[in-house]
Amino acid sequence: MSKKLYSVLALLLVSAFVLAACGGGGAAGGYKACQVTDVGGIDDKTFNATAWKGVEDAVSTLGIEGKFLESQQQTDYETNINAFLEEGCDIIVTVGFLLGDATYAAADANPDQLFTIVDFPNSDPAKANLVGLLFSTDQAAFLAGYVAAATTQTGKVGTFGGINIPPVTVFMDGFWYGVQYYNQQNGTAVEVLGWNPATQEGLFTGNFESTDDGRAFAESLMDEGADIIMPVAGPVGLGSAAAIQERGNAWIIGVDTDMSVSAPEYADIILTSVLKNMDVAVYSMIEADLNGTFPGGTNFIGTLVNNGVGLAGIDGMSADMQAELQAIIDGINAGTIQTAP
């Protein structure tokens, strides 16, 4: 076969790889923050996008330079981290529990490079050049569960996750406990479909990409009578939103970011969103490093108190509901209300 053909093939392949993973930009300010995304992609509108917003905020207000690499599959994690190691980044931000092992290994091998990772604890033993960004999302999801239980017409609410890993299931735990708390306070029997905190098993798509799965799962949950659904699976939830909007008569709860802002086309069916303010956490890490106070060797824990997590749209709810939620927030802060097993 002709040589020419091979070179065309090679060119196509190279262009595919280059196109698949590129991005970045921003003003050159000497300081460089580099983010490696999980497979959902930088524009997943929830998980990776929120973390990237923290870098973007730092770019605009602190005048640093921001770059990102997208992981197309799990084998890209190490490759992308290594690419940034060679680039001379000041801090490498990795987004997602699944990048945990690769990030920890890189932090171990490169003690002079600062790392911060979303959703993975820095422990066993903690590395001095790494900060784990953890979120008590169960607290915010608890509030969402309470609101959902107060809103449902059918007495059933549903949830499903992407993969059965702690950063996903913590939402489902909180949601479940929130519903139970409402039942206990009001003598109702609202049921949660798709999650059982006792066995830690439930409904999972097995991926964070297939929006078609999100649609099918939402339809299945609605078939079983749920009229409020909280998908914890990144962009997959957008498929659920499409199904819910088409069928009507049901609501969706957004996760990670305020869905009525990220996906305004579904505003009419969005009940509320469980906020995991990763942008706040990532920004604060960059700011801390610039100020020379990078808390290496520790974990940052986002809670309702430090605005690391929250519930969207509380202001728009009824005065009664606002008062009830405030009482719950106080209870959680005081440690008198249980939000996770």
Next chain:
Amino acid sequence: MAATAMPKHIDYISPARQRGMGITFLLIGLLIGVFFAGSIGDGSMTTFVMTPGGSATVLADLVFTTRPALNILATICLGLGAFQLIRGFGRRTNLALSLVAALLIFGFLSWIASGGSLNLAGLLRSMVVRAVPIALGAFAAMLNERAGVVNIAIEGMMLMGAMVGALVGSVSNLWLGLLAAVISGALMALIHGILSIRYKTDQIISSTMLLIFATGMTSFISARFMQKYQYLNNPGIFKTWAIPGLSKIPVIGPMFFEHNLFTYAMFFFVIVLHVALFYTRWGLRLRSVGEHPKAADTLGINVFRTRYMAVILSGMMAGFAGAYFTLGSVGRFDEVMTAGRGFIGLAAMIFGNWTPVGSFGAAVLFGFADSLSAKLGILGVSLPSEFLLMAPYLATMIVLAGVVGRGNMPAADGKPYEKE
């Protein structure tokens, strides 16, 4: 004649197979009667909801006491097993096997839904919907391979079709988006055709290249344009269109006659492709090129032209299948959203023995597996969710390997034709 291409039915049932089947039936009967029925309380009721959510056709729920029902199912299975061991069903063994499998599934569903409820009609409807991208992908792969060209880039072509469909659909309308998706698939297939027919590249390699290219290209356009400018990624979806009259039939109506364009297209293509491949001159020529291109050439069939035509038709089908994801399901494009459905389509084609009806059947089986695993997750069956996601495929493979047996791959599949 059609018979040559249909899956070979086993005409003679060996005594070993007969005994094996009989014992299997008995074991299934015992499973239902002892394990399922034994593990539930006396008065426990099972409720099967017979109206899928959102459907206008309401049918009363099917409510029954679980244990006696399971005992009846078990008795039937044991009876069938005993008959199989003593007399034998002969040619009708596979029919009996299907019956026992259906009883097993019904028993299993009754068992897990005991003390609660399960939307059976919703499960069946979801099965059909979930089969759509798989079946369309399988048809695309089949058109290729029947003409002797392997294409593992069906997934990539679907992805491209999904992206282009969403993009064009957003700036114009749904129908133009669909057309553009089909054309994009055809163009990618044309590249595959030129590489594998004209330049005789290894077909696996050239289609892998196309697959990687499609993944990168769609992700790039998505990240750079479609996610940034929402008006480029908001094509809407083809609305559900209930067929008047037919959709009012309980259970069957919502299952088959209350869908959007893509599901109806799947039913349409099963029939059209079956007739075209096995009952027309066109189909005979296409198959001859895939089985024995030299003989076809000797008889005056233009092998290259036939293969090009098949490859491009396949690309069009793949583009159409891709459009399902954006224009038929969620109304927006996201990176790698096809999530392996194209590959499952390839598997469905192989399990379906390179025939439209077989591929369709396999796709429906996969669809059932998908929707069942979702139901199990909802019902809170205490099995690891990873196992729930895997089990349906495992079961599908066992069923297909046990019942379908060895496949008849087109003889010249994957071999470039060298004109002498």
